[in-house]
Amino acid sequence: MSRKKGLAALLVLLLSFATILAACGGNNKDAGGNSGASPASPSASAKAPESSAAAPEEKPVLKALRNYMQDDYNSYPVNQYIQEKTGYTVRNDMLPQEKPGDKLNLIMASGADYDFIDAMNTQDFFNFAKNGALTDLTPLIEQFGPNIKQALSPESLAGATVDGKIYGIPTLNVSYVRDGLLIRTDWLDKVGKAMPKTLDEFVDVLKAFKEQDPGGNGKNNIPFTIDSIGLVDNIMGAFGIYGQWNELDGKPVNVSSHPALKDYASFVRSLYEQGLLDKEFATNKSATSAEKFTSGRAGVIWARWSSIPGYDEAIKKNVPDAAYQFIPPMTGPDGQSGFTQIGGFNKITFVPKSAKHPEDVVKMVNAMLDPETFKGIFVGEEGVTYTLENGNYMPIEPAFFEQRGSANNFVIGMDEANFVTYWQARLQKSKAMFDNFQLVNNIPKEQIHQDVLAFAPYLPKYSANGAKLDSAVNDYLIKMIVDGVSDDSIASLQKAWNGAGGEEVAQEVSVWYASK
Amino acid sequence: MEHSIKRPWSEKIYIGAVYVILIGSGILCLFPFLNVLAKSLSANWAIISGKVGLLPVAFTMENVMFVLRDRLFQNAFLISVFVTVVGSLGAVLFTAVSAYPLSKKHLPGIKFILLLYIFTMLFNGGLVPTYLLIKNLHLMDNLASLILPALINVFNLLLMKNYYESLPESLEESAKLDGASNLRIVLSIVIPISAPVFATISLFYAVYFWSNWFHPMLYLNDPSLKPLQLYLRDIILQASDENLLNQDIDALLNLSPEGIRNATIIVSTIPILLVYPMLQKYFIKGILIGSVKG
Structure with missing residues (x-):
């Protein structure tokens, strides 16, 4: 009996396994047939003549490769909206969150069957364009893209142009100041100080925070905390440093050879020495410094405004009467001040040479950039996902964040005249975030310094070494702040930077900058 | 009637120490897991401000x-x-x-x-x-x-x-x-x-x-x-x-x-x-x- 049972079980197992494998194979064939990849498959050959006879102009399903997002592209409401408005169904695949560039290169190298691809790293795009892997979109945009030419500025299109040919459709980023120093204004009131306007006043305030301990934290009191970063926004601005690359006398200069670097590092070092800067900052992760601030132990923190909604809830629970805001730009010893503005392209969408429907891609993008459609994609419908209040777009929760919160991943090219206004609806998620965004962004023009490399074209050496160079500067600055600043330590920073390929990159950057 | 052989004190201490060390290191391995478990059952504000250790703070199943x-x-x-x-x-x-x-x-x-x-x-x-x-x-x-x-x-x-x-x-x-x-x-x-x-x-x-x-x-x-x-x-x-x-x-x-x-x-x-x-x-x-x- 039991032997028979065993035999039967084995046979069933074999059978089920075979069935499942067959089912997998079947799925694949069907999917291939739908996108027209395998004309030999019977399901495709049966469908094709039928559909072409019924509606000769039926629009093809476009296969897209997108950047990582947490939600599912294909079931997200925006995908359906695009289908309704443009008539094109897009089947979205997605790159992984981790090292998307590696995967993208693998896919491109092995022959992609995608109709269009979003490249988050614009340097990847330039690589493909140089290697002749992309379709020239210039004639197609000329013929089918009036809205594209209307919505995108010539400068933007020039950013996706290689050797006089437009190979991609660039999607602009909102330009904004991202980081700043949040200060506890209730602490300021308690120690009887005003909002610091200069670095001297800042030091004065920190000393008061340290000595008077307005938070009642005892030995856990931290006047000022940051992550393990070397360049602290607002403070570096007071020394005329605005990030890794700065314009000095019309030339791009890396921060490693910035004349004010030593003064800046000495200043931060002095904060550290006097016990004003968090003793543990060199090992802080962003979660650690957030912990110190939101539990009410720190008076000032370096933060991105995008973190404010989370901080706000936490700090209000721990210290119910806590109040905080970004410190406006502080003036340094030479009267300089300001913030770094981040911007540039969010992504560039391109059509691989092997794509089957380049014309349809351009037609779809053109339809998406119709001003009304674009607005619908980006913020949805008035009364459903947003309301208009004095020209401000206010989100309706939770509909807005459920249906349009990830809309930026779907847009291809921006309605450049309007998207910033639409985009601010996202900030209204939290009033504290919106107000603080305004605080660091609505400042006089001369205090805003655009990142020098924001719109840089393909710079091969920079793209290969940029990240390594940035972290070399960061590491050496942290070391100086902890160990002491001297001409030797500045020299060793420069040596490390050069050793990581800095000199060649600097040359490449300045050649490009001069030709601009 | 006691049949088992009596162990000398030194061996008892030795065995005891071994158990304590093994249990201790076992618990040590469990700590990170308990921390994640506690965080998953805590309110977000408590996690951000570092209040959650081994037990959930502001318990929530949300x-x-x-x-x-x-x-x-x-x-x-x-x-x-x-x-x-x-x-x-x-x-x-x-x-x-x-x-x-x-x-x-x-x-x-x-x-x-x-x-x-x-x-x-x-x-x-x-x-x-x-x-x-x-x-x-x-x-x-x-x-x-x-x-x-x-x-x-x-x-x-x-x-x-x-x-x-x-x-x-x-x-x-x-x-x-x-x-x-x-x-x-x-x-x-x-x-x-x-x-x-x-x-x-x-x-x-x-x-x-x-x-x-x-x-x-x-x-x-x-x-x-x-x-x-x-x-x-x-x-x-x-x-x-x-x-x-x-x-x-x-x-x-x-x-x-x-x-x-x-x-x-x-x-x-x-x-x-x-x-x-x-x-x-x-x-x-x-x-x-x-x-x-x-």
């Missing part, structure tokens, strides 16, 4: 419920279960079927064939050729790309072959004398007495299929095919400092709260946590299988 209701999570979970179940069954079957003839040394050319298997264990094409192979077989975006290439793991195959070899030959001979066919011998004798090795190997395969994230990352672009490990990795990496620095602001605005990330880890660990203790004894046995040849 995070766990959110994860359980999340359609993407459910989908990823089912995909992982499917790949693990089908993959392990298939792999055990194929491994067992290939190992059996390889254990019969008298078959002509069997050594050469075994060498072919071992060759693939030592040398392989590498990442890009394998990727191209999968692509040209039209297995991209197909779960078979995770199962088919892993059906035979040569190491497991050798384990099985050694086990078969350790079976006394007289067992099969006697069956032959009684007139049993080769198939009959395999089905009625070899398979029933190989239960331990089957259990071990299927556990090895199941763990492999369950925790594999690299191949899905390479071969699957369709988000709806994402298995649990890939989903988990994305969620966890989201808030890494490197990611915070490089992501665009819209992605940062959509970050999932810390509590939900921790709840995702907990919920996806539980199934394998439940299976492990029951199979652990096979795991330990498995290491010894085939190590001593009779």
Whole structure:
């Protein structure tokens, strides 16, 4: 009996396994047939003549490769909206969150069957364009893209142009100041100080925070905390440093050879020495410094405004009467001040040479950039996902964040005249975030310094070494702040930077900058 | 009446110390897990401000419920279960079927064939050729790309072959004398007495299929095919400092709260946590299988 049972079980197992494998194979064939990849498959050959006879102009399903997002592209409401408005169904695949560039290169190298691809790293795009892997979109945009030419500025299109040919459709980023120093204004009131306007006043305030301990934290009191970063926004601005690359006398200069670097590092070092800067900052992760601030132990923190909604809830629970805001730009010893503005392209969408429907891609993008459609994609419908209040777009929760919160991943090219206004609806998620965004962004023009490399074209050496160079500067600055600043330590920073390929990159950057 | 031999004090202290140290280090290993568990049951504000240690603060089931209701999570979970179940069954079957003839040394050319298997264990094409192979077989975006290439793991195959070899030959001979066919011998004798090795190997395969994230990352672009490990990795990496620095602001605005990330880890660990203790004894046995040849 039991032997028979065993035999039967084995046979069933074999059978089920075979069935499942067959089912997998079947799925694949069907999917291939739908996108027209395998004309030999019977399901495709049966469908094709039928559909072409019924509606000769039926629009093809476009296969897209997108950047990582947490939600599912294909079931997200925006995908359906695009289908309704443009008539094109897009089947979205997605790159992984981790090292998307590696995967993208693998896919491109092995022959992609995608109709269009979003490249988050614009340097990847330039690589493909140089290697002749992309379709020239210039004639197609000329013929089918009036809205594209209307919505995108010539400068933007020039950013996706290689050797006089437009190979991609660039999607602009909102330009904004991202980081700043949040200060506890209730602490300021308690120690009887005003909002610091200069670095001297800042030091004065920190000393008061340290000595008077307005938070009642005892030995856990931290006047000022940051992550393990070397360049602290607002403070570096007071020394005329605005990030890794700065314009000095019309030339791009890396921060490693910035004349004010030593003064800046000495200043931060002095904060550290006097016990004003968090003793543990060199090992802080962003979660650690957030912990110190939101539990009410720190008076000032370096933060991105995008973190404010989370901080706000936490700090209000721990210290119910806590109040905080970004410190406006502080003036340094030479009267300089300001913030770094981040911007540039969010992504560039391109059509691989092997794509089957380049014309349809351009037609779809053109339809998406119709001003009304674009607005619908980006913020949805008035009364459903947003309301208009004095020209401000206010989100309706939770509909807005459920249906349009990830809309930026779907847009291809921006309605450049309007998207910033639409985009601010996202900030209204939290009033504290919106107000603080305004605080660091609505400042006089001369205090805003655009990142020098924001719109840089393909710079091969920079793209290969940029990240390594940035972290070399960061590491050496942290070391100086902890160990002491001297001409030797500045020299060793420069040596490390050069050793990581800095000199060649600097040359490449300045050649490009001069030709601009 | 006391029959047991009294141990000297020094030995009692020694044994006691050993127990304390072992229990202590065991608990130490448990701490990070308890911390994640506590976070998954705490309110988000408490996690951000670092209040959560080993016990939840401001207890809430919201995070766990959110994860359980999340359609993407459910989908990823089912995909992982499917790949693990089908993959392990298939792999055990194929491994067992290939190992059996390889254990019969008298078959002509069997050594050469075994060498072919071992060759693939030592040398392989590498990442890009394998990727191209999968692509040209039209297995991209197909779960078979995770199962088919892993059906035979040569190491497991050798384990099985050694086990078969350790079976006394007289067992099969006697069956032959009684007139049993080769198939009959395999089905009625070899398979029933190989239960331990089957259990071990299927556990090895199941763990492999369950925790594999690299191949899905390479071969699957369709988000709806994402298995649990890939989903988990994305969620966890989201808030890494490197990611915070490089992501665009819209992605940062959509970050999932810390509590939900921790709840995702907990919920996806539980199934394998439940299976492990029951199979652990096979795991330990498995290491010894085939190590001593009779």
